[in-house]
Amino acid sequence: MLVGVAGSFVGAKVAELMEIPVFGFWRTLTAAVAGAIIVIVIWNAARRRG
Secondary structure, three states, X not given: OHHHHHHHHHHHHXXXXXXXXXXXXXXXXXXXXXXXXXXXXXXXXXXXXX
């Protein structure tokens, strides 16, 4: 659950930085999924390192 919330936040910020408009259900969902993938990749990299 926390990964999804963090992912949606990260996805929205990445889209904002890249100046991609995020509006509507599908674009918001895509941004949230992309953000969750980014969070999971970073989490796995940090766990392997430690």
